[in-house]
Amino acid sequence: MSQRVKTDISGHVAHVRMVRADKMNALDGAMFEALVEAGTQLAGNDDVRAVVLSGEGRGFCAGIDLSNLADPQGRDRARSDIASRAYDGVNIAQHAVMQWRRLPVPVIAAIQDVAFGGGFQLALGADMRFVAPDARLALMEVKWGLIPDMAGMFLLRGLVRPDLAAELLASGRVFTGEEAARLGLATRVCADPVAEALAFAGEIAAQSPDAIRAGKRLLSFADEALCTRILNAEATEQQALFGTANQAEAVRAGLAKEQARFGPPAAAPVYS
Structure with missing residues (x-):
């Protein structure tokens, strides 16, 4: 885990940091495994009363490591993971992503500069998001011929109006921390x-741990069956998109900074 994520615990507050600063904390298989390991360890730690999730360097998380999209073997591995x-x-x-929402204590994502694609979805998994005013955020999967598939579709629906979610998903545009606050x-x-975030986590840690956990349980009380259905649909759609001619063309054109030349759309998958 130390190669991708570090966790420090002080005063009942855990600070979980992604430590791949040379890649803007981009998500690859090792990063996903390290995040899951960190979350698993914290879930069993009754001494922790609040968590801060951040990224080392100037960015929170730049999203999926693009080398996974450009390399056919990388695409195959990603599709298998999906x-x-x-x-x-x-x-x-x-x-x-969802482990932070299901952790028994509040989680705050601290976003400086960049939170793109999967990185932004990771932030959505937190209970709160503290952002710099000039931070740059986006659900830009559409730029690579894909869709948000890291619980983003489930988490968005409780935060923004459906039309705003549709606009962000269809455009993949970058917006600032200031606009993120206006959007909710x-x-x-x-x-x-x-x-x-660390200061506020300290304030949370000074409260009754029983009350804090009870409050999160009540806020998290939701239709888990619906959540599971949406997550399954996300994975089904993304798996169908990976490796199609149009998805490969989106990656090629994006990396070459050229206008993409798309063909007819593929048939829609059937959800189980």
């Missing part, structure tokens, strides 16, 4: 998100 339902019926990427996607806008 198809796997090894984590209580969901795949590892979805679990890496950011909890606080602050000059130093990590420092403010």
Whole structure:
């Protein structure tokens, strides 16, 4: 885990940091495994009362490592990971996000600079998001011929209006931390998100741990059957998109900074 994620615990507050700064903390198989390991360890730690999730360097998380999309073998591995339902019926990427929502204590994502694609979905898995005003955020999977498939479709529906979600998904556009707050996607806008998140986590840790956990249980009380259905649909759609001619063309054109030349759409998959 130390190669991708580090966890420090002090004063009942756990600070989980992605430590792949040279790649803007981009998500690859090792990062997903490290995030899951960190979440699993914290879930069993009764001494922890609040968690801060951040990224080292200037960015929170740049999203999926693009080398996985450009390389055919990487695409095959990613598609295999999507198809796997090894984590209580969901795949590892979805679990890496949803585990923070299901952790028994509040989780704050501290977003400085970049949170793109899977990185933004990771932030959505937290209970709160503290963002820098000039942070850059996006659900930009459409730029690569894909869809958000890390629980983003489930988590978005409780935060923004359906038309706003549709606009963000269809455009893949980048928006600032200030706009994220206006949209309802950011909890606080602050000059130093990590420092403010840690300070607020300390305030949470000073409260009764029983009351804090009870409050999160009540806020998290939702239709788990619906959540599972949406996550399954995400994975089904993404698995069908990976490796299609149009998806490969989106990656080629995006990396070459050219206008894509798309063919007819593929047939829609059937959800189980």
